[in-house]
Amino acid sequence: MDQLFAPWRIEWVERDDEEDEIEGCPFCVLPDRADAREARVVAESEHAFVLLNNYPYNPGHAMVIPREHTGEYTELDDEVLLDHARLKQRTIDAIESGLGADGVNAGLNLGNASGGSIDDHLHTHVVPRWHGDTNFMPVLSDTKVIVEAVDDTYETLHDAFAAQSDASVSDSDSVRFDF
DSSP, rough: OOOOOOOOGHHHHTOOHHHHHSSSSSHHGGGGGOOOHTTEEEEESSSEEEEEHHHHHHHEEEEEESOOOSGGGOOHHHHHHHHHHHHHHHHHEEEEHHHHHHEEEEEEESTTOOOSSOOOSOOEEEEOOTOOOOHHIIIIISOOOOOSSSHHHHHHHHHHTTTTEEEEEEETTTTEOOO
8 A cells, every 4th residue: 555644634634624614715715814824824915915725736836816806817907917916026036035946837727617726716826846846656646745734834935925125924924015
């Protein structure tokens, strides 16, 4: 029998289903929670926020999400677009400085045929990449190995965002940018 050691998954196994349930769009609800760390909102600005992906492709897989609930990129006004783009820049900086990533994949899944699991609230995936981060596991075993727990990644990225010159830490513990 093959075994994959993932001790952080015990949180999922032992979770309270009622407590974990989110009413409505998770991207609309999560940034309003009192505890940013628990919601995994690591940084925010007036019109957007950065959420760590619960099921990352790589450690540090984050999503930059406009607060406006829309699945249509063309519906975002200039102020929201610029704010989203600036927060995406800060996210790339935090990933590179905090995690030492060699590169980043960034992209949007637009429309329900694009493969995204939430298609009615657009979000930009920012996925850290390292030389040699692909291996035989996905090909031979249909298994992706994630080498770090999301909570540990949160700490690292939180510190990297907070170290940026125009950052401040909010009462909810997320890092705040005022562009």
